[in-house]
Amino acid sequence: MNRSFFAAVSVVGSLLLAACGQSVGDSCEGTGFVCQEDALALECRNSVWREVPCRGPLGCRETDDAVRCDVSGNRDGDACASSAEGRGLCRSDGKAVLECRMGVLEETATCSDCMEEDDQIVCQP
Numbered sequence: 001m002n003r004s005f006f007a008a009v010s011v012v013g014s015l016l017l018a019a020c021g022q023s024v025g026d027s028c029e030g031t032g033f034v035c036q037e038d039a040l041a042l043e044c045r046n047s048v049w050r051e052v053p054c055r056g057p058l059g060c061r062e063t064d065d066a067v068r069c070d071v072s073g074n075r076d077g078d079a080c081a082s083s084a085e086g087r088g089l090c091r092s093d094g095k096a097v098l099e100c101r102m103g104v105l106e107e108t109a110t111c112s113d114c115m116e117e118d119d120q121i122v123c124q125p
Helices: none
Strands: 008-012 032-037 040-045 048-053 060-062 066-070 088-090 096-101 104-110 113-117 120-124
Touching: 032 060, 032 066, 088 113, 088 120, 096 120
Parallel strands: none
Antiparallel strands: 008 066, 032 040, 040 048, 060 066, 088 096, 096 104, 113 120
């Protein structure tokens, strides 16, 4: 695994869309993210709003040009952002690697110690 998607996914460059009245499953246009709650983002993907959990301690935050979603506490089976496809992160207990595959985090390896080094995920057997 050569790239990580960091503890906090930063969705920079995506259109930041207004969240007023948006709900999971509602239709949307283009691409973009909004914070729905402190620990939940919505992503416009395939013309539908879908949930992306932000379970890390920094949760979901909106700035002038980006939505930041801390995924460091996310779990196997959680949805992941389209910008994270093919990227990995360490499970919060440091004992496994999770990779974003087709919009869902999947556990791809178990480790005695998982860590991020120089933008790479290292999984010690």
